[in-house]
Each structure stands twice: as structure tokens, then as C-alpha cells.
Amino acid sequence: MAFYVVQFLTGLASAASLFLVASGLSIIFGVTRIVNFAHGAFYMIGAYIAFTLTDRFSGAFGFWGGIVMAALAVALIGLLVEMVLLRRIYHVPELFQLLATFGLTLMVQDLVVLIWGPDDLVGRRAPGFKGAVDFFGQAIPSYDLFLIVLGPVVLGVLWLLFQRTRWGVLVRAATQDRDMVAALGVNQKWLFTSVFAVGVFLAALGGALQIPRDAVHHAMDLRIIVEVFVVVVIGGLGSIVGAFVAAVLVSELNAFGILIFPKISIILVFLVMAVVLIVRPWGLFGKPEAAARRTPGLTVNPWRPLTQNERLAALAGLIVAATLPLFAGNYALTVASEIAIFVIFAVSLHFLMAVGGLASFGHAAYFGLGTYGIAFLAKMAGLPMIVCLLLGPLMGLAGAAVFGFFAVQLSGVYFAMLTLAFAQIVWSIAFQWVSVTGGDNGILGLWPEKWAASPSHFYWLALGVAALVTIALRIAVFSPFGYALRATRDSLLRSEAIGINAKRMQWTAFVIAGTTAGVGGALFAYLKGSVFPDNLGISLSVDALVMVLLGGVETVSGAVIGAIVYKALNIWLVSQTDLSKLVLGGFIVLIVVVFPKGIVGTLEMLLQRKRSVSPPGSTLLAKPIESAE
């Protein structure tokens, strides 16, 4: 019995650390709607600075003072980030802020190694909480008890802050209805800045408090960020109590789950999230999001098919691309093939995001299913390459059909997180089912047949498929189906009122996007000659998101440019420098500031402006558009 009590307390201690970080993320998201990918980075910096401070200043005062100082210092950094970077981009399409914070995260990962060195750092133990307390023969670390108390205390302080102060009232009001708060004359700028700083403070505090039990290293951020997102979503976005309950739920399930299934940890949080979201689409304590008040017609230039001249230009571009094998070497051709494949992957996600208005955080699942489809068909069934290429993407289709059915029942970030959960479940199956998938050692020896083996032939194949896919998806955008889908994106209520079956439209779009991603995956398997669970992983899903956002989510085919720029730059930087993350992250942050609508989106806007300058009538029209933003 004593054992179960102690295991329960241990779970509570884990929950407390998780809650500290999750609460900060929840507050930030609730008010600013920023999906703060850099939250893990702030957590990590908190731990690093706390390590330095507690190492320098001895004694109990040095330790606890160091922890608090570290959290304050990081909050200050957060303040600067918000004022210098995020303030510039609140008005741009949702999720674009994700791109900015992703760029920051990349930079921080390299910066901490530059500043603190590559070795794992082990901080000192907390004075007064070094040992363990005996509980009927079971030892409970006293620091765990401290954390168990701290969790509810922080929860209580936050509750008081939100319920009993004017600031808290404003924050709650903004969480519920941002536009109304603005309309009532509240200075949103400072509200957002302060909320962001408080959220970052909590993240850094969570990180700093880990130093007596963890090692401080440069991958801490990735270790926690996804888990924290999951906790926030299970609890319900913007709900602090929800975050607390979710943290306890996840930690306890893990603590007791490993007694029965020792391998459960790897997937547990995602299973819990999938179940919770299917049963309660807004998390345990969340409320349905109020219908957005945006009027898309004002912020988006109406889409139109390419004009005759633009078609000719695109064709010319394609022809130029097709002549690459005449002058480029084998390496350049292989890189170009990889870029073409990522164009396929990016446009498939773009279709879902831009046309369907559904941002998937787990799109790599369908890409990866395509690669595994090839691996199974070619290795186990021994089918010829052309048959594999035709059938392999069906794995992506099947996955998208099943998961898409559940996912489209949700919307917004909940949709995104459910797709992430599904992707992680698929990933862990590939990772765990060693006898079939080879686990993380993957499946090797999937090289293309002779007719496609030479780099130039494979490049033409990849380029041709990429062009076909892009054209096909553009045709779909301007088909009746595309119009109906855009209607569901712009106004769910109105589209349903005119008789569009929104869920079916979105499901169809999901399946189309998943299958297309599978096509990209199928080619990728042949390009690399091997298949690994990485092909289903979070980082690939994030890459796809970044490509789409970089191109511009309000464009018809911006993802093509986004994929080319991001992938080419990434490959080039990784080849040139060990600090590729620092440079790439800096570049992304710069792009966010310079091209706030994505590369293609901003260029289109500039062109539009140029055009509208000449006929005086349209300038009038252009101006209200600006101010409406």
C-alpha cells in the first residue's frame, strides 16, 4: 500500500513541474492566441541561467535567490521578444507567430551551446531538500514534497491574480473576447506584453526548478515543449485549472502505467489527448471557441486562376527547371529531387491549411505512411517500382481517411493537436513494432529501378510529379468542391445554411491532402533508399508548417516557393556550418518581420498595391482594407 501512495506522490511531483510550464503556455495562448513554440526555449534558458547563478552564489540564499533571479531574467528576455518581434505580427494570419517562435527556438538551441558549452551540466541540490523522507519503508525525496506543495500554491496565486486584480479581470476578458476588450478601450499592447512576460516567467521558473533533479542541456526544450502543449490542450486552452488537472492526470497515468506496460511512456500523453479530444472536443475544462469575427473578404485578396501570361510564365519556369540536368551535377540533382518532393509535401499541407482552413500539426504522418507503403510493397511484396509508386500513397490515403474522420470534428488548435496526436501514435507504432518496421533502424535497401536510378531521371520524375500535383490541387481549388471548401473555411455557419455538408467537405480535403503527402513520401522512400520513423516525426510536420507559412497561407500556391526556399536553405546551411540552426532561425525571424504575409503573400500584396495605385477608384477600396487589419 505504502508503495502506491509513494508512487502517487511521485506522480504529483512530476505533475507540478509540468504544470508550471503548462500554465504559462496556457495563459499566453488564451490571451494572445500565439502558439508559443519558444516556450520550451524559455524553459531551457531558465534552467541554464539558474545553473550559472546557483553555481556562483553559495548557500541557501544563493540557491533560491538564483532560481528566482533566473526566472525574472528570462521574463525580461520574453518582454523584449514580445515588444521587438511579436508586436509586429499580431495582425497577420493566425499561426504566423508560430513561425517566429519556431525561428527563435532554433536560434536558442545553438546559442546555449555557444554560451554554456556542449557538456551536460548538473546543478547543485536544493539546500534543505537534499535527502528523502521515510514513508513506511519507502523513500520520498523531500524536493518532491516541495514541488507537490509548490504546484497548488502557484495555482492558487494565479487564481488570485486572475480573480482578484484588475489586471486579471482584463486578462480573463481578453481570453473570452479579445475584440470586445479592445473596443472598450483597453490598451491591448501592454496587456499582451505583460501576459507574455508572466507566461515566460512561469516557463523559466519551471526550468530553473529542474536543476536539482535534472541535467541542463541543449535539448531540454524539445523534450518538454510537445508534452506541455498536450497538457494545455487536454486541460482546455486558456484554463489554468484545466492545465493543472491535465498535468496530474498525465503524470499519474504515466506513474502507474509503467507498472503494467513499461513501454507506455513514449505514447501515453498522446493517447490520453486523442481520447480526451474525441470525447470532449475542447479539452476537459475548455469552452467552445466563439465564432471568429473576421471578415475574410477584407483581409484576403480574392483568389483567381492564373492569367494566360502567368500560366506561360509558370510553364517557362517549369521548362527551365527541367533543363537542370543539362548543367548540374549529381549532387545538385539529388538535392533538387528532394526539394521537388518537399514541394509536393508542402502543397498538400497548404491545400488543407489555405483552402480548408485546417492547420495540421501532424501532416508528416501521411508522408511517412507513404514511405512505409513503399517499404512494405517493395520489400515484402516485391512489386515493381511503378506499381509501388501508384499503390504506396494509398497508405497515406487510408491513414488520412481514418484519422481525418475524427480530426475534422474539431477546429482550430484542437484540430491541430488531434492531428499531432494521431501522427505521434503512428510514429510510435513504426518505432515500436520492430519485427515489421525495423523500429528506429528502419527498412533499408529500397533503391529505385534502373530506369529511374540515375539522378537526372529521378529528378525528372520528381519534378514531373510535383508539377502534376501542384496543377491538380490548383484545379481542385477552383472547382466547385474548392469553392465549397473555401466557404466552410470562411464561415462555417453560412456555408451550412446554404446546404454545404461542411464536415464531409473537410474530410474530403483531409483525404486529398493525406494522399498527396503520401505521393511525396513514396518518392522520398526511393530517393533515400531507406525508411525511418523520422519520416513520421514531429520535426517533419513542423518543417511542412514552416514551408507553408513561409510561402504565405493566404495564397493559392505559396507553399511551392516556401518549400523551395526553406529546403534549399536548410540543406545548404547544414552542409556549410554546424550552426545551421542559429542562421536558419535568424533567417526565419527576419522573414517574419520583412514578409509578414509570407514570401509569396507579401509579394502579391505589393503587386496588388502597385496595380491599385493607377486607377484612382481602387485606391479608395485599398485603404479600408489596410485599416481593417
Next chain:
Amino acid sequence: MRSRNTFVGAAFALLVGGMAQSVMAQEIKIGEINSYSLLPAFTEPYRKGWQLAVEEINAAGGINGKKLVVVSKDDSGKPADAQTAANELVSSEGVAMLAGTFLSNIGLAVSDFANQKKVFFLAAEPLTDAITWSKGNKYTFRLRPSNYMQAAMLVEAASKLPAKRWATIAPNYEYGQSAVAVFKKLMSEKRPDIQWVDEQWPPQGKIDAGPVVQAVAAANPEAILNVTFGADLVKLVREGNTRGLFKDRSVVSFLTGEPEYLDPLKEETPEGWIVTGYPWYSIKTPEHDAFLKAYQAKYNDYPRLGSIVGYQTIKSAAAILAKANSTDPEKLIAAAEGLSVPSPLGEITFRKIDHQSTLGAFVGKTALKDGKGVMVDSAYKKGADYLPSDAEVEKMRPKD
């Protein structure tokens, strides 16, 4: 006038071109790939090691008079990126062979690439048994003692322990799984009386150490096998120390004696664990002294195991290139098979049968000295003594 200028220009171009070509001919390039950005703690000392080797080789006249150049690329910890890098090295840089890699899946990806493109590949770090056995190919050689070899070395010591009830803690991926599987198999062969009472599989890099330690303690084992390393190991050790998990229990642990993993533990270092590792401070052989002196003189830092691996990878590669006196992959394979080369840990041989080198490892016990973790009572175990019989190897390895 004009035609004469053209003529001079053409002659100059020819001259420059010719010179460039002759410089090219006097260089031999090795393409090196590793996870520099993902695992800097391991790859920084590794890089220092191979840079020292390059310097020494060129100071001694290069490879048959040609200058050795190592072109190094980062793989950002992803198999797909490693293949892009391998492709660049082979297609654009024109390297004579590939070397390096740390993670097992990346090693396998590059080895598959080498097999497909018919390029010689010397894997430095990956521990997976598959790379030389079940997924072995004729173009791939491996330097470090494999999972199997390290398990066999540990089993030799572990089987002498009185403990009968064993529990295992290993990261939940191929490395952890195969380490546990081999250890269990070899251990049960030697000690049929042993019971396996619990196993814990925390996700790599994400151990929730408290519950794991509690769960293991609840099974009340007499001995524990640990395969976690890096930050996971730190968390496990700290929780285990606080909760008294290691008190009166024997612990056998993979890799924990390597400075990369032992040094961060500082005063938390648990005492008396049986580990594999690299006690650079207590190795007293002329080969190692020479290496240690050169390394410390160049970097003003002590070597980690990664330094040895990096150093020996390039030294071995150079010996293979020198013996083959050619960059033809078939000739390189012929030169490498059965080749013996000196190393800071004594002479090693690349076996013809499975392309595994006989580099060994140190087995010893952890101890705490002046607030730092060290390995004591350590002995070097030669790799050749801890490999399965040739018949077994042949059964596992696919025919070329």
C-alpha cells in the same frame, strides 16, 4: 596584338589548370559525417580526436606522399540528412571513402548508401549489431566495439555476482532493446538460475525518473542493468541516490564509465557500478601516453572516449588508404580486410569475416574521488575475445 593576348591568356589558363590538377592529385579526401549539432557533447571531443590524427598523418608525410584532407559534414541527427551529406561528399567532393556517424540508424542509413553507391564506409561510433551482422554489407566496416561485445564484457563480470533477481532499465529504442536482449541472452546462458523480475523502458531523453526508480525498487531486484546514458542517466542516478535504489544492490551499466557520461555526475557519481568506459587517467601504456601527451598539448584538455574514436577512425582510414595505394573501393576493401593497425589502446584488426574491428573497451567500477566520478580496478578487454564464433557470425551476416 589581340590574338597574342588570347594566346597568352590560353597558355596561362592551361598552366593554372595544370597546377590545380597536380594539387588535386596530391590530395586524398576522406568524407566525414557526424551529428555535430545534435550531440555536441560527444562529437566535439570526437572532432578534436580526428583533427589531431590528420595533423599527425600529414606531419609524417601524408598517405604515400599525398596530403590527407578530411571534409566534415553535419547530419543534424537525421538519417535522411546524413544521406544528403554522404551524397554531397561522394558526388561533389569526390572523397575516396566515407567515415564517421554516431547514431545507429544514421550509421545504417549511410552504410546502405555506401552499399548502393559502392563507396567504402568506415563507421566510427554506431553500436548496433545490425551494421556488421544482420544488415552488414561488404562496403561497411565498423571501429567501435559493438553492443554485443560490450554486453559480453559486462556479462563476464556480472555473472560472477551472487545476485539472482535482476531488473533492467533501458531507453526505449533499438540500442536499448538490443543491449538488454543480448545481455539477457548471454547472462542466462552463464547463469540459468537468474530471474528477470522487472524491466523499465523510459523513452530516450524523456525519462520520468521518479516513477521509474520507484517501479524498479518495488520489484525488489538484487541487481540492476542500466542502459540509459546522457541526461537520462543523470536523472536516474539523482533519483536513485535520493530514494536509495542503489543501496545494497549491484548495478551493471553500459557506457557509464566514459568521461562523456561519468563526468557530469560529479559528486552524485554512484560507487561500485560495473561499467564499460574509458579511464584515460589510469592507462599506462606507451601508445596511450603518446596519444594523451599529444592531445593535451594541442587542446589543453583531457580526451574523452569520443577523442579516441575520432583519432582512431582517421588513423585506421589512413592505414587502409596507404595499404591499398588506390582509391578504388574494391581495393580499399581488400586492403582493410584483416588489416592490423596500431591504436592508443593497442593493436586492432579489422576482421575479414564481418568487418568489425577488434578495438576493445575498459571494464571497471565507478568510484568517487575528490568530488569527481572515476573508474577504478579497470582492465582493458580486447574486442577479439568477446565475439561469437565464426560459424554464428556467418549465419547472421547476409552473403554479399
